[in-house]
Amino acid sequence: METWQIVLIVAVVLVVLALLALALQKRARVARVQREAQHREQARENLQEAQIRTARADKEQALAEEQAAAARREMAEVQERAALTEQEARERAARAGEDRTAAEKLRAEAQRLAPGLTPDGQHPHHDSTDGGATRR
Secondary structure, three states, rough: OOHHHHHHHHHHHHHHHHHHHHHHHHHHHHHHHHHHHHHHHHHHHHHHHHHHHHHHHHHHHHHHHHHHHHHHHHHHHHHHHHHHHHHHHHHHHHHHHHHHHHHHHHHHHHHOOOOOOOOOOOEEEOOOOOOOOOOO
16 A cells, blocks of 8 residues: 555544534534523423412512411400400499499488388388287
């Protein structure tokens, strides 16, 4: 084999190796671009899911705050009603005490005016029919 043939074979082998290296680089570049595209798509999906979950969390937070406010409002109303009921009960107890005091004063006055008078307005010693004149 002549020298120029050997040089030609070596040159062809080098060209084939260079083309093979370029093809491998291109394939690696394409694979990298595809991976980056997949990563961008995954990132986009993650961002959308994050937005959805954030909106859902905001909604749930607002509902929880509304629920807590309603509970506080109901508790305040119950406390207000309880305070009013207690006040009414105290007022009734005071009126009952006033009535009891007035009744005792009236009882004492009645006893002073007519000692021995019973609550039904009868004198225990004067209403008996025994011992009176007898009719025949």
